[in-house]
Amino acid sequence: MNVSVKDWFKSGSPWVWLNAGAVSLCVIMVIGLLGLIAVRGLGHFWPSTIYVTEYENRAGEHTVLLGEIADTTMVSAVQVTSAGYDVPDNMEYIPRQLLKVGNRDVYGQDFQWVLETSISKQEVREDLIVLERREWGNFYGELVAVKEQGSEVFTTGKDGFDATWDELQQRIERALQLHDEIHDIETGVIGSINYGLERLRLKERGLELQGVTDPIQFQALAEERAELNAEYDVLKEQLGGLYQQAQRDQVVVKTIDGKTVEMALSKVVLAYAPNNLNVFQKMSHYVGKLGEFLLDDPREANTEGGIYPAIFGTVMMVLLMSIMVTPFGVVAAVYLREYAKQGPVTRIIRIAVNNLAGVPSIVYGVFGLGFFIYFLGGSIDQLFYPEALPAPTFGTPGLLWASLTLAILTVPVVIVATEEGLSRIPRAVREGSLALGATKFETLWKVVLPMSSPAIMTGVILAIARAAGEVAPLMLVGVVKLAPSLPLDGNYPFLHLDRKFMHLGFHIYDVGFQSPNVEAARPLVYATALLLVVVIATLNLAAVAIRNSLREKYKSLEH
Incomplete structure (x- = not known):
């Protein structure tokens, strides 16, 4: 049967195929983008071969x-010629390599461009x-010797490379254990002592503001402070011994152009010879670096180390936002659908709610800064934390205000979705419940x-998807480049x-646009972007699983 083009268009088939093609194209583009981010980001942790490059x-x-x-x-050859390089006549474009040469403390920069036509070997x-160092980035070079208290104990010239390398690895392991002990004492035990001392200071200041003159209460605080100071003195002495032990070992290395550098092993995070690793050793190195990225704190202006505090902060903020936005959104939707008189006022409120969903997020950030932080937080400080003034407690950006700001930003989404769900409940279900003697509230609940x-x-899923990726309002209401401590710890009230x-x-x-070392930061931008997508997808999938479970549970009642 012959079908004319006109009839084919009237059947709607072209539009179905066009829609299918557009969806397929979008899926391919999304997969391609995620693939690019994954390759650029995850490839950063694989140990790359290092080359000795000779050029003019x-x-x-x-x-x-x-x-x-x-x-x-x-x-382009024109650009190369204008820079003073000789270019072969038959070449319009010249390949060039970006070499990560490290040794920023020696050369002043750790990346350098080299034209492939100028490379002789x-x-x-x-x-x-x-x-890998805690400061100054990577060091690339040759191993010369391992020192203890300034005296050489192993050298590659006398003991050979393998023996010196094994000794270096053992001493680095010892230095890392000492570093972990020092970190645990400084951030854990001493951090708790400092937190306790600050609470005692605030209690004492609170008694002074209340006009309390009873010396017994002040004496109790003084005794508690003395106990904490005594603990601090013991830990301080212990830290001094650990620092002295950490400075015991040094490594002597040499750059490729012959400059000798000596550094303490307490400044070294990892030593490896990438050109001497087999496939399994490279995979082990890769897994270790990936674990460091997920579980460690950042260093070197966020261009090295891990991003665990950022992961923790993102998840904690989204969870708090979800806890706050769900009841507010559901209560508002229930009122508009079940209790409010359906008239012009209700329609205007619905229009306003829909329009709120399109307000730029930075506007919510300004609102959060002005209302939540300056007004509400400042009032809370005046009423409940006068002893801490003029230093703010809640009158400054923080986790609570960031979560509330994003809850206000996403509440229209929850209201609209909840109203749609309420409107789909059959009227017969409500009437049946009321006929059996239930009240309107019992029927609703x-x-x-x-x-x-x-x-x-x-x-909630839509709210999570939007809130987890928002940045602009958070810059005003609580997020920072580097947080000294997590919002959740072992000090009362535990969640700060x-x-x-x-x-x-x-x-x-911050890493992509504010970093002083753009080339070093670029792979971490890809890796962090991929991780953000994974975190959002994980949160959404968890919510989707809960939704699907609830849908199966109440499916029979809808029919």
Whole structure:
């Protein structure tokens, strides 16, 4: 049967295929983008081969560099010629390599571009090592000796590379254990003591403001303070011994151009020889670096180390936001659908709620800063924390105000989704409940809300998806570049809603656009962006699982 083009268009088939093609294209683009982010981000943790690169600079001088190839691009011959380099006549574009040469304390910069046409030799040597440091980034060079208290105990010239390398690894392990002990004491025990001393100071100040003159109460505080100070003195002496032990060992290394550098092993995080690793050793290294990225604190202006505080802050803020936004959104939707008189005023409120969903997020940030922090937080400080003034307690950006601001930002989504769910509940279900003697509230609480819970969860899912990726309002109401401590710890009241926190979205912005070392930060931007997508997807999938469970539970009642 012949079908004309006109009839084919009238049947609607072209539009179905066009829609299917558009959806397929979007899916391919999303998958491609995620694939690019994954490759660029996760590939950063694989141990790269380091090369000895010999080339001629623009002055014609012979130069030697040591480092890994971080990137390769093409540059126009005109640009190369204008920079003073000689270019073959038959080449329009010249490939160039971005070498990560490290050694920022020696060279002043740890990345350098090299034209491939100027490279005379590029070789791989197995005796070259990489030292990851707590400061100044990576060191690339040759191992010379291991020292103890300034005296050489192993040298590659006398004892050989393998023996010196094994000794270096053992002493680095010892230095890392000492570093962990020092960190636990400083941030854990001493942190708790400082927190206790501050609470005692505030209690004493509170007694003074109340006009209390009873010396017994002040004496009790003084005795408690003396006990904490005595504990601090013991820990301080213990820390001094640990610091002295940590400075015992040093390593002597040499750059590829012959400069000798000596550094304390307390400043070294990891030592490895990437050119001498087999596949399984590289996989082990990769897993270790990935674990460090997920579980450690950041260092080197957030361009090294991990992002655990940002992961924790993001998840904690989203959970608090969900706890706050759900009851407010559900109560508002129930009132509008079940109790409010349906008229012009109710319609205007619904229009206002829908319009609120389109307000730019930065406006909510300004509102949160002005209302929650300055007005509400300042009032709370005046009423409940006068002893801490003029230092603010809740009158400053923090986790609570950030969660509330995002709850206000996402509450229209929950209201609309909940109203849609309530409108789908059959009228016969309500009437049946009322006919059996239930009150309107009992019908709402025990029948209507449980049946509409899948729609409520849909609203929560949408709220989580939007809130987890927001950055602009958080910059005003609580997020910071680096938080000294997590909002959750072992000190009373354990969850500190007044503390500032880190966030994955802001971390991406900070590392990508505020970092002093852009090239070093670029892979971490990809890795953090991928992790943010994973965190949001995990939170959404958990909510979707709950929604699907509720939908199956109440499906029979809907028919």
